[in-house]
Amino acid sequence: ASSNLARYDGIRYGRRSDIRPDTRNLQNASQKYANTRGEGFGAEVQRRILLGTYVMSSAASEHYFTPSQKIRRLIQEEFDNVFALPNALSATQPLALSASRPLGVDVLLFPTATGAAPRLDDQEDSRVANYVNDVMTVPASLAGIPAISIPAGHADGMPLGLQLVAQYGDDDLLLCVVRHL
């Protein structure tokens, strides 16, 4: 995030801070960026940018960034072991249907969140507890595979969500399954 959001500086497009930095000192051009980005990004986004920047800094990157990329690869492999269809990205030969794993599945089904939708007035105090809610959707994002969330009834008047996840490239299958559900 810290990398992809680096382009939002208000110079070429978008909102720009009105605060004029000290124009006598041109080396301080970065102050203009800081004002624009400070005003434009919400608190959560700023938190994530700071975290990302730290993780990629030369002091920390081999302790955090590189291992995290390796773990991501492991997550991809775990999914590959479960699905019937081989992963096109890691295949070195053209795929044949006969290459599908006999005991593999086509689609995975599991909840989208750890519970029903929370009410606005019962927010958790701890930020980390909020992040725990993401745990159901993060695996598909990290593995880069298609996922879709569908409404699945109610609990205590609040909606529930279920998600379907398929192998890389199998987006059409997901949409087809959902159409029939």
Place this chain on the structure above:
Amino acid sequence: MRLLWSVRESARHCAGYKFTTNLLLHKRYYRPWGATIGLELHVQLAAAHKLFSAASAKWDDPPNTNVDFVDAGLPGSMPRLNPECVSLAARAILCLNGQVQPRSAFDRKHYFYSDQPLGYQITQQRHPIGRGGFIELGQADGLDYTKRVRIHQLQLEQDTAKSIHGVYPGYILTDLNRAGVALVEIVSEPDMETAPEAVHFVRKMQSLLRHTGVSSCNMEDGSLRCDVNVSVYRGSEDRLSGTRCELKNLNSLKTIRGAIEAEVSRQVELLSNGQRVKQETRGYDAHSGKTVLARSKEAAPDYRYMPEPDLPALHISEDWIEQIRSSLPELPEATLSRMTRQYGLLPEDVATMLGEPGCISFFEHAARGRDPKRVAAWITSEIFGQLSYRAQRLSDSTLTVQQFAGLLDALASNSITSTQAKTLLIEFMDGDKRAAEELIQAHGWKVMSDTRQLQNLVTQLLNEHPREAAEYKAGHKRRLNFFVAKIMAATKGQARPQDV
């Protein structure tokens, strides 16, 4: 140590510190200090479009007219590799004797500045497209010994936008035309030991890259930029033991030379006084002839390198590399040795002709069936003289090989004099499209070879100038020129000086 001080003190009295540097580094003298020099060259590729977008890479269009979505960093825009840039990079690697890597990948190098629209530069720090290679410097390049400078790596990367300061006070103007243009960064090994070696290296690089069509490689228009890393070491120590400083913003060969010499002096002086050299980035002030601090090590940015997630790795096949290799033109070294052998020319003359694009083939056409040495002499003195006077390149000139050949033939068969030939040449280069024979006819020139007429003229002249005639007879051979000049004037250049 005492010897070093006295040498330096006396040298300063002589001619300033430049003399000191040369004394310290010249290989023939006892060398207490040595310098270790490495270069990083940024070369703009001569591709029609940018590295990752379809925008035009032309450098002289009005500001902010050649900007694609990804060059401006618009949300959702993605980079897409331009194959022409990969070909040009491969050509560069091959002509430098390097290895084109079958697999290379792109990284992001992050920093905030007004000339960096994405907030990061896409480069190939860790998996470059080219590794290894070397440049041999020798007599033909202006060095009186041979030296091989190795290349560490060659990588593709994006150029930044152009930042213009000082037009409106308090504002930096940004022109995005240059943002995203393809560069190759060529990093040398720190093999160089003197400022002249570094300058010759850059010159040779320019010649090779221009020759293969990779880049126009001009420091003046920014298609070649050069940073230098310099450290010094005491004679007996390891070459790489010194702390190095980076010199940036060197925009001409003269500046490179001056900056290296100034920096070496500065470091030697610091270390001789028992101080340490701090790792810094410095610039060069040509007025004072000294390097100045630009940025200390603590203020150096952390670039947070990360693999570029929007671009897959670049896989290159052996076949493709071979295709590029076979499309390379004959390299200057090969041409030099071939032409000195084939035509018996001096290396310096071949080198001069090599420096002018198109000249070698011009020469080879003209030399068919004619005396090559005479052809070369005409090209390097007369034609080049005219080109320089007109500030033209050979490829811009209106002179054709046929015209030149006709001129040479007429001269060789004594139908015209050399003065008349020079006039012909000027007329050809002024734009006259007629063939040599036609022009000669049009002028109505004939060599005055009638000896009786000449003798009459000479006798007449001797009678008109008895004093000079007497001086000549008395032994002043120079007076002959006086008479020759008079005859040439009288015959309007139609007599040949030898006959007179």
